[in-house]
Amino acid sequence: MKRVRAVVIGAAETTELGEIPDSSQVQLHADAALNALNDAGLKVRDVDGIATAGENPITIAQYLGIEPDWIDGTSVGGCSFMMHVRHSVASILSGLCTTVLITHGESGKSRVPPPEWPWPPRPGSYEGQFEAPFGAMGPPDLLTMPVLRYLSDYNVPLEDLAMVPVIQREWAAMNPKAWFKEPITVEQVLESKMIAYPFTLFMCCPRTDGGGALVITTEERANDLPGQEVYILGAGESGETMLISQMQDFTSSRAFRASAAKAFGEAGIERNDVDHLMLYDAFAHLPIFGLEDLGFCEKGQAPEFIRERNTAPGGKLPVNTNGGGLSYMHSGMYGMYAMQESIRQVRGVAAAQVPNVGISVAHGIGGMFSASGTVIFSKAPS
Amino acid sequence: MNVTSEKFLPIITPETEHFWEGTRQEELRLQECKSCGLTYFPPRPFCPDCSSKSISVVIGSGKAKLYSYVISHLPSPGFKPPFSIAVVELSEGPRMMTNIVECPQTPEVLVLDMPLVVVYEERSDNITVPLFKPHEEIA
Incomplete structure (x- = not known):
């Protein structure tokens, strides 16, 4: 397969993150987009491709003043932005466009206007007929459903699940932009309000406002621009099911495994080449599934790997160094923020900077283990 | 329609009619592929494994x-x-x-x-x- 030679030339989040009641969702997209173009040293008129999820890409293009001849509206949940990167790279390399702007904005907390939320589903859909009738109200009691099976099959105590937000809070404490910064303990996590057993409040992400944007272009064009390029060595995507009850194996995501295999295969790197890892964590179990399904841990071993502080500050595989969706921010579709932190780490400008990050992997989930996207970022071209 | 519950009410579609007709009669109707033998759910008029349209409704x-x-x-x-x-x-x-x-x-x-x-x-x-x-x- 052809080696990828497209780069991220611009990357930025919204000027504010957290609670932004004076910006509508479309304006959050635009604020992030203008910040990312500024980072790249490009103008709106330099953009010929637009990709977004959660809003119609034409809405964003028109609002910004872009006349796109390449459009990607893939919207399959929070990992859609990883897929946009993959699609952008392929399209740029095949000459369909030269400079793609990928935007995300979500008024998840202030709800200006309330985001379209895929739950409750249409009553005539398969989700509406075969899942919604049983009282689930969204991700907290659907995306969490596989966990008891995982914990039971691998004999993992609840304390290990509670350790995930505890360690990510250590990273968040180093990040002034994090929504939650106060240290927490396993006991506090387990004693926090019960949401959907076994998940307590501190095992679930907050809902916040924010956005982020990326500018992807060719290596050649990037050489003439002031932005600091980050190479995209490989990317993958996959989908499994919109019905979590039909997920093949409740202890492992087929979509995670397939997406990661594509990305690592394309990049031609091994797991031990990875210096830094972002694992989309709307809930505490996702980094556990991520570590195992991406091949960083054997099945059932990720809880111990986390407990032994391998993913913590000072550990051999720093994970979710912005604090993650659990502590940093979570607007609803978090994938963009995972990539922003990967890019900051590769550029060497993160709040909790890990020394010498050459390669960072950002891995996302869409829906209820419905879809997955993975992007491998690098300081060097290969 | 006489609604007796404030719980979520599905809307039946042509491909799922046999299932909901079954539950009204207190039968759990599944489908079985005559080509490969797979018993499957949720309903669809072909086998999700081998795509055969030769299927039958079976009572679970x-x-x-x-x-x-x-x-x-x-x-x-x-x-x-x-x-x-x-x-x-x-x-x-x-x-x-x-x-x-x-x-x-x-x-x-x-x-x-x-x-x-x-x-x-x-x-x-x-x-x-x-x-x-x-x-x-x-x-």
């Missing part, structure tokens, strides 16, 4: 075991939290989402792999949903 035993679940503490129309939302594995193989009923909604009682049997909850004239309760007999 109604026996299952508990595959995984959560106990929701969130407000949900028609439900009184805490209540279980579960995925069960039918003895014929397929899995489905449901509620475990007629037992305390606690982790001590809801043990993975416990044997279950189907019961039916009528929500309107045309919608009856399959729920599951603990089955004394050990599977």
